[in-house]
Amino acid sequence: MYHTIIFWSLVCFALLVSSSALNTSEGAVNPLSNLKVENPQIWTNTEQNLKITFAYQPPKPILDQPTELKFLVQNLKTGNYLNNLIANILVTYNSSGEFGGYENTKFNNIKVANGQFSLNYLFEDTGLFEIITRISGNGVAALAPFKVIVPIQPYPR
Numbered sequence: 001m002y003h004t005i006i007f008w009s010l011v012c013f014a015l016l017v018s019s020s021a022l023n024t025s026e027g028a029v030n031p032l033s034n035l036k037v038e039n040p041q042i043w044t045n046t047e048q049n050l051k052i053t054f055a056y057q058p059p060k061p062i063l064d065q066p067t068e069l070k071f072l073v074q075n076l077k078t079g080n081y082l083n084n085l086i087a088n089i090l091v092t093y094n095s096s097g098e099f100g101g102y103e104n105t106k107f108n109n110i111k112v113a114n115g116q117f118s119l120n121y122l123f124e125d126t127g128l129f130e131i132i133t134r135i136s137g138n139g140v141a142a143l144a145p146f147k148v149i150v151p152i153q154p155y156p157r
Contacts, residue, residue: 043133043144044076051076052133054146061150066120069148073115073135081115085137091121092130112137123150 040055053072061067069089073082087110093102102125110117112135123129131146 052144070118085112088134090132
C-alpha cells in the first residue's frame with residue numbers, strides 16, 4: 001500500500017512537470033485554458049507525429065456527478081490541431097487489478113472537430129479507471145491510454 005501511494009505521488013508530480021511543456025500552435029488559444037487543468041496527461045507517438053492531451057474536470061471526480069473528459073489531438077511537430085478525425089473511447093474500471101463486476105462503457109464515432117472533443121461521464125464507484133482512446137482518419141490510427149483516479153468520497157451529513 002505504501003509503495004502504491006509513493007508511486008502515484010511520483011506519477012502526479014511527473015504529470016505536473018510535463019504539463020508545463022504543453023504547447024499550442026502560434027497565435028492559437030489553448031482550448032484547455034477554459035478548463036481548470038490540474039491533471040493533464042500527454043501521450044505522444046513520434047512515428048505518426050501525433051500528440052494527444054487528456055484532462056478532466058473536476059480534478060477530483062465526484063461520484064454520480066458529471067466529469068468532463070477533454071481531449072486535444074495535435075501534430076507533434078507543429079502543434080497544429082488535427083481535423084476530420086473519428087474518436088472511440090472505452091472507459092474501464094480496474095481498482096484492484098482485476099477486471100470484473102463493472103461493464104466497460106463505450107463512446108463510438110465521436111467527430112473530432114478542430115482537434116478537440118469532450119464528453120461527460122458519471123463515475124459510479126471510486127478507484128482507478130482507464131480511458132482508452134482510439135483516434136483514426138486522415139492517415140492516423142492510434143490508441144492512447146489515460147488514467148482517472150476517483151477518490152474515496154466523504155459521507156454526506
